[in-house]
Amino acid sequence: MSRTLGPVRPARHTVAALGALVLLAPLAACTSNESAPSTETDNARLTVDSSADACSLSASEAPSGNVVFSVTNTGDDVTEFYLLAEDGLRIVSEIENIGPGLTRDLVLVAKPGSYITACKPGMVGDGIRSEFTVTDSGTDVAPTGELADQIEAATTNYVAYVKDQSEQLLTGTEAFVAAYQSGDDETARELYASTRVHWERIEPVAESFGDLDPRMDLRQADLEEGQEWTGWHLLEKDLWQPTPEADGGAVYVPLTDAERTQYADQLLADTQELDDRVHTTEFAELIDAATIGNGAKSLLDEVATGKVTGEEEIWSHTDLWDFQANVDGAKVAYDGLRDVVLAQDADLAGELDAQFETIQGLLDAQRDGDGFRLYTDLSTTEVRELADAVNALGEPLSRLTAAVVL
Amino acid sequence: MLANFLIGLREGLEAALVVGILVAYLVKTQRRDLLPQLWAGVATAVIVSLAFGAALTFGPRGLTFEAQEAIGGTLSIVAVGLITWMIFWMARTARHLKSNLHARLDDAVVAGRWAVLLMALLAVGREGLETALFLWAGAQATGATTQPLLGAVLGLALAVVLGWAMYKGAVRLDLRVFFAWTGAFLIIVAGGVLAYGIHDLQEASILPGLGALAFDVSAQIPPTSWYATLLKGVVNFTPVTTWLQAIAWVLYVVPVLFFFIRSVRSARPRTVSSAGAAPAAPSSTVPAVDVTTGGTP
Numbered sequence: 001m002s003r004t005l006g007p008v009r010p011a012r013h014t015v016a017a018l019g020a021l022v023l024l025a026p027l028a029a030c031t032s033n034e035s036a037p038s039t040e041t042d043n044a045r046l047t048v049d050s051s052a053d054a055c056s057l058s059a060s061e062a063p064s065g066n067v068v069f070s071v072t073n074t075g076d077d078v079t080e081f082y083l084l085a086e087d088g089l090r091i092v093s094e095i096e097n098i099g100p101g102l103t104r105d106l107v108l109v110a111k112p113g114s115y116i117t118a119c120k121p122g123m124v125g126d127g128i129r130s131e132f133t134v135t136d137s138g139t140d141v142a143p144t145g146e147l148a149d150q151i152e153a154a155t156t157n158y159v160a161y162v163k164d165q166s167e168q169l170l171t172g173t174e175a176f177v178a179a180y181q182s183g184d185d186e187t188a189r190e191l192y193a194s195t196r197v198h199w200e201r202i203e204p205v206a207e208s209f210g211d212l213d214p215r216m217d218l219r220q221a222d223l224e225e226g227q228e229w230t231g232w233h234l235l236e237k238d239l240w241q242p243t244p245e246a247d248g249g250a251v252y253v254p255l256t257d258a259e260r261t262q263y264a265d266q267l268l269a270d271t272q273e274l275d276d277r278v279h280t281t282e283f284a285e286l287i288d289a290a291t292i293g294n295g296a297k298s299l300l301d302e303v304a305t306g307k308v309t310g311e312e313e314i315w316s317h318t319d320l321w322d323f324q325a326n327v328d329g330a331k332v333a334y335d336g337l338r339d340v341v342l343a344q345d346a347d348l349a350g351e352l353d354a355q356f357e358t359i360q361g362l363l364d365a366q367r368d369g370d371g372f373r374l375y376t377d378l379s380t381t382e383v384r385e386l387a388d389a390v391n392a393l394g395e396p397l398s399r400l401t402a403a404v405v406l
Numbered sequence: 407m408l409a410n411f412l413i414g415l416r417e418g419l420e421a422a423l424v425v426g427i428l429v430a431y432l433v434k435t436q437r438r439d440l441l442p443q444l445w446a447g448v449a450t451a452v453i454v455s456l457a458f459g460a461a462l463t464f465g466p467r468g469l470t471f472e473a474q475e476a477i478g479g480t481l482s483i484v485a486v487g488l489i490t491w492m493i494f495w496m497a498r499t500a501r502h503l504k505s506n507l508h509a510r511l512d513d514a515v516v517a518g519r520w521a522v523l524l525m526a527l528l529a530v531g532r533e534g535l536e537t538a539l540f541l542w543a544g545a546q547a548t549g550a551t552t553q554p555l556l557g558a559v560l561g562l563a564l565a566v567v568l569g570w571a572m573y574k575g576a577v578r579l580d581l582r583v584f585f586a587w588t589g590a591f592l593i594i595v596a597g598g599v600l601a602y603g604i605h606d607l608q609e610a611s612i613l614p615g616l617g618a619l620a621f622d623v624s625a626q627i628p629p630t631s632w633y634a635t636l637l638k639g640v641v642n643f644t645p646v647t648t649w650l651q652a653i654a655w656v657l658y659v660v661p662v663l664f665f666f667i668r669s670v671r672s673a674r675p676r677t678v679s680s681a682g683a684a685p686a687a688p689s690s691t692v693p694a695v696d697v698t699t700g701g702t703p
Binding site for chain 2: 076077078089090091092093094096097098099100101102103104106108109122123124125
């Protein structure tokens with residue numbers, strides 16, 4: 001019996017293979033025929049007149065993206081039309097069997113570059129060739145349609161948010177510096193945490209300018225040999241002067257008036273510098289879906305490495321302000337991309353929504369007036385709860401960039 | 407007109423010939439009951455091709471060039487596997503007929519029931535997509551002139567007539583001769599289909615060597631001439647052939663033809679001559695070719 005069963009097998013295999021092919025073809029191998037709802041440009045439509053001895057194109061270049069060659073055979077013989085790579089060998093796309101009197105469309109997604117077109121009347125030889133250029137329309141590789149619009153909107157909004165926070169940081173810093181320099185330490189202490197939130201919300205952006213972050217936000221514990229300590233935390237220490245026990249046995253020497261002026265002026269100048277940089281067009285061009293997504297993740301990492309350990313604000317203990325600001329920044333970044341995430345990975349969106357809510361709930365429980373309780377007043381259980389929530393949010397957040405970019 | 411006619415003829419011929427042989431085979435082996443299955447395969451292929459062609463021409467999305475070639479090329483190679491299997495299935499069945507092993511024949515036919523449908527489907531569907539795209543382009547042009555469409559349809563019609571003529575001629579043949587000749591013919595056809603499929607995959611950049619030509623006789627045999635059309639339609643001969651195509655053709659046709667001829671010969675002594683039967687007789691009890699492995703796609 002085995003011999004008689006034998007032939008059944010190849011047939012079944014083939015049925016399966018054929019089925020797979022039929023299913024695969026429409027999924028993986030489609031190109032847009034007509035103008036998809038693309039935002040800026042419609043299809044580039046060119047006509048090709050292929051006669052017995054000529055191959056005339058309506059244009060010798062087209063913008064990248066969807067390109068349609070409408071090939072009409074005005075000769076007496078069958079013709080073919082080829083779009084070849086620059087080397088004239090590799091076929092980028094072709095359309096065969098264009099009978100006399102017929103028009104057929106060759107539709108493709110063209111990348112910027114140099115190409116060669118060829119008509120082959122009679123289907124022989126190298127054909128009638130000419131050079132063809134696809135210019136960069138800037139819309140080629142990026143996704144088109146609704147998704148692209150959403151990403152574009154998210155980017156624009158995020159850039160606006162960064163600019164706004166930077167402006168508020170500058171205004172806040174001016175007031176803080178004024179109070180500090182005039183010796184009004186009470187006001188300066190009040191302004192410290194509420195001004196820094198604008199910094200903490202956009203910290204990954206500030207970090208992307210490699211020189212500014214260490215000048216403005218370096219902690220004493222992270223000082224390297226020979227490095228001068230400047231910025232927020234230097235002033236923090238001077239405002240919340242530690243006892244010798246809290247400062248490794250050393251007696252804290254307050255800054256002189258001259259030093260106060262010097263460091264506060266520098267902080268203000270650096271803040272101005274940051275504000276100037278985020279208002280340039282170069283900066284806006286740097287921001288895309290990936291930088292937003294990675295920025296959100298990096299804000300959570302800030303929380304995980306600095307805030308839940310209470311090391312960030314070691315003198316003022318206002319870590320929860322920073323904590324909230326980091327979460328705010330991540331939430332804004334995520335909210336801008338949420339529609340995209342929802343479309344690409346609805347499960348991820350659901351998980352992120354839930355985790356942001358959890359962490360916000362825990363933070364709200366620690367509110368005290370306009371601000372937060374001091375970090376040193378938290379119980380170890382409360383700290384552990386916050387740390388767990390940060391980790392629970394960090395995991396799905398690390399998948400955010402992949403979900404919106406891939 | 408003539409050029410469009412030749413396209414229809416070329417695209418239709420190969421399918422018509424394979425279908426003609428399949429019909430002849432079923433008729434000769436008294437399996438007319440399987441004919442509806444075969445026609446169902448043909449009809450499915452035609453409908454699917456036309457539907458796909460219409461969707462790709464008028465729909466919002468078309469197949470990329472690579473996909474079109476990859477599908478065409480892969481289907482061709484699947485078709486070659488099936489045809490090869492069928493050839494040896496036929497050869498074996500012929501032996502069974504001689505020995506009146508009806509039970510075995512029935513088993514084989516049961517196994518082949520789906521293969522018959524699938525082969526008809528592939529024979530027609532393989533070039534069907536391309537032809538359908540052409541026909542729809544012709545249909546779009548009918549506003550200007552009906553000539554291109556008419557030419558292509560006449561070409562297809564002639565292909566069907568030639569397939570029918572082939573069937574008629576084949577039906578008249580003696581059964582043993584029928585199997586021998588149609589089998590050998592199909593091997594040449596399958597070799598051409600294989601080479602064609604390889605060329606498709608080369609055009610899709612899945613296989614290399616598109617520029618490495620074994621020969622180019624397009625000056626002597628213009629691709630749009632009627633004789634080139636017949637050569638292409640019947641045995642898939644292309645005037646411009648790459649090395650990879652040529653090598654694949656030889657590697658397929660030579661061993662398959664060798665095993666086929668051996669299997670046909672081993673079947674012969676039993677019926678034709680008793681004097682020369684002694685040396686060949688033992689081998690005929692064991693199949694000359696292991697059909698299950700030799701013919702598996």
